[in-house]
Amino acid sequence: MDEPAASTTGLRVLAADEDHEALQRFGVLVESLGHEVIATAVDLAETTEVIAREDPDLSVVVVHEDDEHALALIEEVGAFARGPVIAMLEEEDAVFVARAADRGIAAWGRPTSAEALQSAIEVALRRHAELERLSGEVAQLQSALERRAVIERAKGILMERHGLAERDAFERIRSHARSGSIRVVDVAQRVAERELEL
Numbered sequence: 001m002d003e004p005a006a007s008t009t010g011l012r013v014l015a016a017d018e019d020h021e022a023l024q025r026f027g028v029l030v031e032s033l034g035h036e037v038i039a040t041a042v043d044l045a046e047t048t049e050v051i052a053r054e055d056p057d058l059s060v061v062v063v064h065e066d067d068e069h070a071l072a073l074i075e076e077v078g079a080f081a082r083g084p085v086i087a088m089l090e091e092e093d094a095v096f097v098a099r100a101a102d103r104g105i106a107a108w109g110r111p112t113s114a115e116a117l118q119s120a121i122e123v124a125l126r127r128h129a130e131l132e133r134l135s136g137e138v139a140q141l142q143s144a145l146e147r148r149a150v151i152e153r154a155k156g157i158l159m160e161r162h163g164l165a166e167r168d169a170f171e172r173i174r175s176h177a178r179s180g181s182i183r184v185v186d187v188a189q190r191v192a193e194r195e196l197e198l
Contacts, residue, residue: 009033009034009035010034010035010036011035011036011057011058011121012035012036012038012054012055012056012057012058013030013035013036013037013038013056013057013058013059013060014037014038014039014040014041014047014050014051014054014056014058014059014060014077014081015027015030015037015039015040015041015059015060015062016040016041016042016047016059016060016061016062016073016077017040017042017061017062017063017064017070017073019042019062019064020040020042022062022064023040023042023062024040026060026062026088026111027040029111029114029117030060030117032114033114033117033118033121035058035121038054038056039053039054039056041073044072044073044076047073047076047077047080048076048080051077051080051081052080055081055082056081056083057083058083058084058085058086058121058124058125059077059081059083059084059085059086060085060086060087060088061073061074061077061085061086061087061088061105062088062111063087063088063089063090063096064090067096067099070087070096070100071096071099071100071103074087074100074103074104074105075103075104077104078103078104078105079104083128084105084106084107084124084125084127084128085104085105085106085124086105086106086107086108086109086120086121086124087100087105087107087108087109088108088109088110088111088117088120089108089109089110090110090111091110092110105124106123106124106125106127106128106131107120107121107123107124107127108120147185150185150188150189150192151170151173151184151185151188153188153192154169154173154187154188154189154191154192155169155170155173155188156169157191157192157194158172158173158191158198172198173187173188173191173198176196176198
């Protein structure tokens with residue numbers, strides 16, 4: 001079953017661009033969708049400061065003439081913001097979009113209308129939510145692998161120390177855990193660190 005998508009209304013948006021006037025025009029478009037432009041930024045230092053202070057739900061980098069500046073902004077926002085980053089381009093540019101994707105954009109669009117912007121926002125939020133979910137799954141898997149490695153190390157120590165079979169070594173760890181109402185991995189960690197003799 002699909003998980004519910006993140007809210008796509010009432011977002012706190014950081015708008016970043018090298019052009020102050022373009023930022024103002026873009027802000028009007030964002031606000032027409034019911035979102036709030038919490039801050040605008042032009043340079044990298046200002047962008048980092050705004051992200052730390054305001055913690056936006058979404059960041060949008062509006063791209064005009066200076067591709068390198070826009071890419072630097074995208075990279076800076078991606079490194080510090082918790083929400084997704086969108087690139088808005090005046091004209092389609094596959095090369096720029098590919099470079100921006102490498103720097104961390106979740107979506108791109110053209111600010112031709114409020115609907116186009118909202119579509120880009122919805123794509124970005126869905127992709128970001130999916131990446132967060134996958135990141136959580138990877139962290140859980142990593143944790144499970146680390147626990148397994150600790151248990152395997154402890155079993156090896158007991159097998160060598162007492163001449164036990166693998167199953168008997170595990171049973172010794174599990175029995176100790178049950179008798180003390182503690183987790184198997186915690187017992188295994190103590191065995192692996194030579195803090196517990198079983």
